Amino acid sequence: MTSSLTAVLSGTGKTGQRVVARLTALGAPVRSGSRAGTPRFDWADESTWPAALEDVSAAYLAYHPDMAAPGAAEAVGALSKIAADRGVEQLVLLSGRGEEDGWATEQAVRDSGLAWTILRSSWFSQNFSESFMLDSVLAGELVLPTGAVTEPFVDADDLADAAVAALTRPEHEGRTYELTGPRLLTFGDAVEEIAHASHRQISYVPVSTREFAAGLAEQAVPPDLVEFLTHLFTKVLDGRNSHLTGDLEQILGRPPRDFHDYATATAATGVWAAGA
Numbered sequence: 001m002t003s004s005l006t007a008v009l010s011g012t013g014k015t016g017q018r019v020v021a022r023l024t025a026l027g028a029p030v031r032s033g034s035r036a037g038t039p040r041f042d043w044a045d046e047s048t049w050p051a052a053l054e055d056v057s058a059a060y061l062a063y064h065p066d067m068a069a070p071g072a073a074e075a076v077g078a079l080s081k082i083a084a085d086r087g088v089e090q091l092v093l094l095s096g097r098g099e100e101d102g103w104a105t106e107q108a109v110r111d112s113g114l115a116w117t118i119l120r121s122s123w124f125s126q127n128f129s130e131s132f133m134l135d136s137v138l139a140g141e142l143v144l145p146t147g148a149v150t151e152p153f154v155d156a157d158d159l160a161d162a163a164v165a166a167l168t169r170p171e172h173e174g175r176t177y178e179l180t181g182p183r184l185l186t187f188g189d190a191v192e193e194i195a196h197a198s199h200r201q202i203s204y205v206p207v208s209t210r211e212f213a214a215g216l217a218e219q220a221v222p223p224d225l226v227e228f229l230t231h232l233f234t235k236v237l238d239g240r241n242s243h244l245t246g247d248l249e250q251i252l253g254r255p256p257r258d259f260h261d262y263a264t265a266t267a268a269t270g271v272w273a274a275g276a
Contacts, residue, residue: 006167007052007059009033009041014130015094016062018160043075053083058090058167067095068102077108090115092166097122097178098241117166118176122241125262126156128194129271137194137272143205145212145233146187150242152180155257162251177247181256184242193260197267200274209234
């Protein structure tokens with residue numbers, strides 16, 4: 001290998017920061033690519049990509065805002081070409097399970113000519129504590145158009161462990177994995193788990209897609225984000241992912257973390273406490 005340096009793009013995101021921490025703990029050289037990093041990296045500014053990939057042997061790609069978003073395949077394809085030109089040897093892509101609109105982004109990585117691994121992840125447990133759903137949990141009411149659809153929530157720490165395994169062990173090259181947690185839950189089930197763990201009254205309110213979109217608009221959410229979230233909750237969460245795989249356990253060599261354990265540990269941090 002020309003270099004042992006791994007670039008994590010984006011290195012301050014939900015999974016990226018965890019991958020950076022794990023590689024650092026292993027003593028592996030790592031570059032955290034972000035708008036505040038040195039060199040600077042911004043998915044929206046192609047001029048920042050070459051420097052972020054200089055002297056790098058492997059890269060973890062977590063495209064922002066989402067690998068199924070318009071323009072994602074073109075951006076990842078362009079970055080993959082720059083990576084190949086800079087001597088990068090391996091790409092590991094964070095993908096979404098059941099996101100057909102993101103398959104072109106995956107193919108851009110497969111077509112790069114580099115060693116590759118695709119990690120198709122289920123919905124992150126941490127979306128309830130580190131993302132846009134946190135405010136709703138704190139408000140005591142989560143309004144979503146997901147009905148009784150079940151999802152095998154994945155812990156972001158498990159995903160990061162899988163990513164590091166893919167970046168450091170050759171047996172994962174050329175593999176596309178579908179990562180699930182160990183149990184299927186509805187969003188209502190997940191809210192109940194959080195309420196019990198945090199000793200709070202939190203309700204899950206199922207609504208129609210139209211009501212969901214209207215509610216977002218009333219909150220002054222930008223129209224493009226309303227469209228994206230509506231797509232995410234209605235197309236991907238339509239039951240297509242309501243089954244488990246053993247891929248994550250295969251990679252980790254242990255069972256994946258259960259949502260109950262996530263909820264218990266997260267509640268202990270106080271992030272869901274009243275007035276937090």
